[in-house]
Amino acid sequence: MSYYDFLFVIEVLVGGLLSGVMYSLVAIGFVLIYKTSGVLNFAQGSMVLFAALTFVSLVERGIPFALSLLITFAVMVALGFTIERTVLRPLVNRSPMTLFMATLGLSYIIEGAAQLLWGTQVHGLDLGIDDTPFEVGGILISSFDLLAAGIAAAMVAGLSAFFSWTRIGLAFRAVADDQFAALAVGLRLPRIWGTVWTAAGFVALVAGLLWGARLGVQFSLSLIVLKALPVLVLGGFDSILGAIVGGLIIGASEKLAEVYLGPFVGGGIEGWFAYALALVVLLVRPSGLFGQKTVERV
Amino acid sequence: MTFFSHLRKAAIATAFVLGATAVHADEQYFPLQSYRVGPYAAGGTGFFGGFIDYLNLINIRDGGVNGVKLTWSEGETQYEVEKGVEVYERLKSNPGIAAWNPLSVGIAYAMIDRITDDKVPLITINHGRTDTTDGRVFPYVFPLLLNPYSETSGIVNYIASKEGGLDKLKGKKIVVLYHGSPYGKETIPIYELLAQKYGFELSQIEVPHPGNEQQAQWLTIRREHPDYVVLRGWGVMNPVALKTAQKTGFPADHIVGNVWSNSEEDVIPAGDAAKGYTAITTQASGEQYPVVQEIVKTVYGAGKGNLEDKSRIGSVYHNLGIVNGILNVEAVRIAQAKFGNRTLTGDEVRWGFEHLKLDPARVEALGAKDLFHSINVSWYNHEGDGYVTFQQWDGKKWNVVSDWIAPDWKLLRPIIEKSSEAYAKEKGIKIRTAEDAEAVVSN
Numbered sequence: 202m203s204y205y206d207f208l209f210v211i212e213v214l215v216g217g218l219l220s221g222v223m224y225s226l227v228a229i230g231f232v233l234i235y236k237t238s239g240v241l242n243f244a245q246g247s248m249v250l251f252a253a254l255t256f257v258s259l260v261e262r263g264i265p266f267a268l269s270l271l272i273t274f275a276v277m278v279a280l281g282f283t284i285e286r287t288v289l290r291p292l293v294n295r296s297p298m299t300l301f302m303a304t305l306g307l308s309y310i311i312e313g314a315a316q317l318l319w320g321t322q323v324h325g326l327d328l329g330i331d332d333t334p335f336e337v338g339g340i341l342i343s344s345f346d347l348l349a350a351g352i353a354a355a356m357v358a359g360l361s362a363f364f365s366w367t368r369i370g371l372a373f374r375a376v377a378d379d380q381f382a383a384l385a386v387g388l389r390l391p392r393i394w395g396t397v398w399t400a401a402g403f404v405a406l407v408a409g410l411l412w413g414a415r416l417g418v419q420f421s422l423s424l425i426v427l428k429a430l431p432v433l434v435l436g437g438f439d440s441i442l443g444a445i446v447g448g449l450i451i452g453a454s455e456k457l458a459e460v461y462l463g464p465f466v467g468g469g470i471e472g473w474f475a476y477a478l479a480l481v482v483l484l485v486r487p488s489g490l491f492g493q494k495t496v497e498r499v
Numbered sequence: 500m501t502f503f504s505h506l507r508k509a510a511i512a513t514a515f516v517l518g519a520t521a522v523h524a525d526e527q528y529f530p531l532q533s534y535r536v537g538p539y540a541a542g543g544t545g546f547f548g549g550f551i552d553y554l555n556l557i558n559i560r561d562g563g564v565n566g567v568k569l570t571w572s573e574g575e576t577q578y579e580v581e582k583g584v585e586v587y588e589r590l591k592s593n594p595g596i597a598a599w600n601p602l603s604v605g606i607a608y609a610m611i612d613r614i615t616d617d618k619v620p621l622i623t624i625n626h627g628r629t630d631t632t633d634g635r636v637f638p639y640v641f642p643l644l645l646n647p648y649s650e651t652s653g654i655v656n657y658i659a660s661k662e663g664g665l666d667k668l669k670g671k672k673i674v675v676l677y678h679g680s681p682y683g684k685e686t687i688p689i690y691e692l693l694a695q696k697y698g699f700e701l702s703q704i705e706v707p708h709p710g711n712e713q714q715a716q717w718l719t720i721r722r723e724h725p726d727y728v729v730l731r732g733w734g735v736m737n738p739v740a741l742k743t744a745q746k747t748g749f750p751a752d753h754i755v756g757n758v759w760s761n762s763e764e765d766v767i768p769a770g771d772a773a774k775g776y777t778a779i780t781t782q783a784s785g786e787q788y789p790v791v792q793e794i795v796k797t798v799y800g801a802g803k804g805n806l807e808d809k810s811r812i813g814s815v816y817h818n819l820g821i822v823n824g825i826l827n828v829e830a831v832r833i834a835q836a837k838f839g840n841r842t843l844t845g846d847e848v849r850w851g852f853e854h855l856k857l858d859p860a861r862v863e864a865l866g867a868k869d870l871f872h873s874i875n876v877s878w879y880n881h882e883g884d885g886y887v888t889f890q891q892w893d894g895k896k897w898n899v900v901s902d903w904i905a906p907d908w909k910l911l912r913p914i915i916e917k918s919s920e921a922y923a924k925e926k927g928i929k930i931r932t933a934e935d936a937e938a939v940v941s942n
Contacts, residue, residue: 209722216714313536321540322808323738323764332772334746341721343746415742417768420538421709421735428712459715463705469679471715472707 212340213460214453219346221452222353226411227429228436228444229356230404236377236439237397238289239297243304246426247311248402250418252277253409257326257418258319270406277402280311285395293390312423324418328410349411356407357445360400364441373397377439431479437492446490451475527564527831527842529554529571530590532601537577538709539734541764542816546602547573548805549820550827553790555798555805557828564831565840570595580605584613591617595842597831598622598852600823604682607640615639618940619845620830620852624823625650625758625781629685632882633919634853635931639845641852643826644781644874644885645906647685648915650758652906653887654779655693658727658755660901669698674720676740677731679707682759686731689914696910710736717747730756730778737765738773745772752777755889762815766892774894779887782822782871784897786813789866790821815897822871829865830855838941846940853878853936872903878936884908 202210227249234242255276259269288303332345364370375383376393384390409418412425428451436447455478459471488494531550534543554569563569572593574586583606587599591613598620601607607623611631614621615638623631624643631640645653658673659665675690677683687703694701702723704716710732717740720728728749730740737760744754756765756778763784766773786795791813798804799812811817834843834851843851855876857865862873876883886903923930 209718213715213718216718220712220714316536316540320807321536321544322811323541323768325768325770327770332742332745334748341746341748345746415739416711416735417738419735419764419768420540421711424538424709424735425711455712456715456718460719463715467705469705469707471712472679 208339210457213456215340215342216346217453217456218449219343219350219452220456221432221448221450222350222445223346223412223415223448224425224428224432224452225445225448226349226353226356226404226408227425228432228448229353229360229441230401230408231429231433232439232441232444233360233397233401233404236441237373238300238376238394239380240289240300240304241297241438242401243301243426244284244308244311245401245405245429246423247308247315248277248280248405249409249412249425250420250423251280251311251315251409252402252406253326253413253418253422254315254319254324256406256410257324257413261324273406274403277406278399281398281402282395285391285398289394289398290391308423312420316420321420324413326410326413326418328414330414345414352407352411353445356404357441360441369393369396428475431475433489434479435482435489437489439493440489440491443489443491451478454478525563525566525842526568526570526595527597528593528595529569529597529827530587530593530599531571531573532576532583532586532590532599532603532606533573534576534578534603535573536575537579539578542762543578543602544806545762545764545811545814545816546820546823548811549817549822550600550824551805551820552794552798552817553821553824553828555803556790556794557824559801559803560793560797564828565835567831567835567840567842569828576601576603576606578603578605580609584609587613596845597843597848598827598845600624600827602626604628608681611637611640617845618849620849622823622827622852624819624826626682629689630915630918630922632880632915634878634881634936636919636923636928637881638878638931638936639849641876641881641883643852643855643876643881643883644822644871645758645887646882646915648689648911649882649885649906649908650779650887651686651689651693652908652911653904654729654755654757655697656904656906657779657887657889657901659697660904665697670700671727672700672702672723672725673727673729674723674725675701675703675729675731676713676716676720677703677705678710678733678736679705680733682733683731689911690729692914706732706736706740709734711739713739713743714746717743717749720744720749721747726753728754730754730760732756732760732765738768741766741769741772741776751775752891755779761890761897763811763897764816771894773892775891777889777891777900778897780815780890780897781885781887782815782818783869783888783899784813784815784818784890788818788868788870790825790870791818793866794821818870822867825865825867826855826857826874829857838939844939844941850936850939852876853881855883878931878933 230245256273330345334341334343372388432447432451436443455471455475458474463470533547576583596619600622607627621640625645627642629646629648631637631642632646659668752775761778761780830851833854834847838847857874859873872886874883888903889901890897891900
């Protein structure tokens with residue numbers, strides 16, 4: 202392997218890791234909901250679309266950037282509480298499949314509502330972040346992706362601190378460990394679920410802005426859930442650390458596979474390679490690399 | 500676009516559906532398998548908006564085509580094949596159907612056998628199966644203006660013109676970045692053939708659907724150091740390609756987009772990364788053309804414009820819809836000259852399409868000079884020798900940067916016939932003759 206080839210491998214690897222962080226951003230939204238309520242929220246992608254579309258539509262109507270951000274966050278909070286009140290609370294104690302189907306339906310409703318409210322037009326989203334690459338030792342690195350990775354890291358650190366050192370964070374963990382025990386000690390589950398949907402809405406907003414700046418704000422934004430699912434399977438549905446590590450592994454491996462295995466099988470393999478990798482992990486470790494093992498008394 | 504404006508549109512669409520079921524003898528009906536929601540809604544609203552705007556112009560300004568009112572109704576497909584077929588089944592019983600215009604390769608493929616049985620034309624402007632150009636085998640399918648092979652030839656001819664001639668392509672390196680779908684893969688063999696013929700080095704790289712991640716593909720492109728990249732994308736794949744090209748240091752002015760990578764929706768989300776990007780088109784964008792001006796004045800002036808956002812008037816998809824409207828209406832007009840000024844059967848309109856000859860003088864008379872070049876359809880050639888031009892994005896609008904360019908039709912025809920004859924053999928289809936084409940079902 203020549204030095205140039207070695208540099209190329211590193212470049213593909215770095216690009217993949219940075220892409221993986223973007224997948225993790227979406228996956229974290231799933232983890233938050235799953236961790237506290239056991240619901241696999243398939244509507245997370247639609248929430249990302251809704252947040253980004255709301256934000257960009259407000260900005261285009263002349264509302265200042267910061268105010269648009271604030272209004273969009275308020276809208277996401279309202280959306281989170283509405284979902285908890287109108288969908289999840291009536292379905293409490295139903296089977297996980299029922300809840301999953303409810304979020305699947307919710308996903309279509311949110312997508313439809315987003316287009317109904319803000320129209321179908323494609324929007325550009327400029328966050329003022331320069332996206333020209335810079336070179337480090339012969340390797341091109343995207344400044345945008347690097348910043349996105351920084352934001353994801355800050356968000357993970359913030360969420361970890363929140364879960365470890367705040368009362369409500371500890372309450373989240375208690376609910377995640379045992380809902381009935383949490384109820385028994387007086388924790389108010391509906392309020393906690395409402396708050397966690399709000400947190401997922403905030404994550405959707407951050408992911409929506411970063412992905413929206415990358416792809417443009419358009420309907421396809423909701424399809425980024427397809428990138429988050431293998432990350433969750435690999436990292437575990439209830440681990441934020443798993444979402445990060447899973448994202449990095451999926452991002453790096455799919456890029457390396459596309460470049461080095463793709464040419465032997467006709468190319469275009471990264472779409473399914475991530476799922477193949479996740480399937481292997483699922484067979485060996487059903488709860489994912491960092492997921493909590495479920496032990497049931499028989 | 501507001502909630503109430505959607506409600507108003509739904510009410511109008513319902514009124515049209517109800518009205519269409521009670522079509523009178525002097526009405527010609529267009530069933531529209533449109534897509535106004537879903538991932539491809541931006542293209543759908545532009546195209547069908549332009550098409551309906553033109554039909555409205557003919558009704559308001561001329562009282563229809565020689566007194567025959569044009570009617571239409573819409574069925575939402577979301578660009579999904581099964582929904583497209585469902586809409587076809589729902590609308591096909593309406594009387595006086597002129598032609599189907601689904602603007603979807605998948606839906607068009609699913610309809611070929613059905614519309615052939617019905618004897619009603621299926622229009623796939625700028626897309627569809629390349630071999631449907633051969634009217635001997637596909638009597639009712641019309642890939643008007645540009646089939647995928649002609650598009651490929653036009654792009655290669657354009658790159659050659661930038662390099663100083665076809666002979667200068669020898670030794671150049673071209674990468675084709677294509678969408679991982681039947682649409683994207685349609686041109687793989689023709690690029691290989693042209694690479695052999697002109698001696699350029701070719702690499703074709705697939706982007707898996709939907710194309711929202713392209714880091715690996717563009718790093719591979721960077722390693723290969725091509726002279727040009729041809730972008731054969733669709734939807735979100737296009738802006739992502741342009742942004743990722745920027746990230747990996749590939750210049751936008753060496754990327755040439757195909758006909759489904761040429762709209763405002765493809766470049767606006769890419770921001771500055773799209774500046775200098777060039778793409779092929781069969782119709783220019785802009786509002787300056789007389790027919791577009793008439794639509795603004797007559798249709799939008801009467802409050803009957805189809806686009807909610809008036810800033811989209813004259814956009815690529817809107818103008819494509821207008822050109823599609825012109826071609827459909829002129830086919831009806833030509834058929835009326837032979838069969839009478841009345842509601843025509845689908846087969847009579849097919850005859851009209853097979854005699855659709857609009858030279859530059861007629862195009863100018865229709866108010867579309869420089870909007871599109873010309874068309875010359877026959878029973879034998881259902882594409883109609885459409886010319887192409889190239890437009891470059893300056894960050895705000897498209898600017899035409901080439902003359903009208905002719906694809907190499909003579910080179911392509913034998914390849915098309917080989918494919919269509921194989922299809923005919925497989926399906927047991929009798930090859931049509933000129934006499935067969937003149938036999939028309941009039942009731």
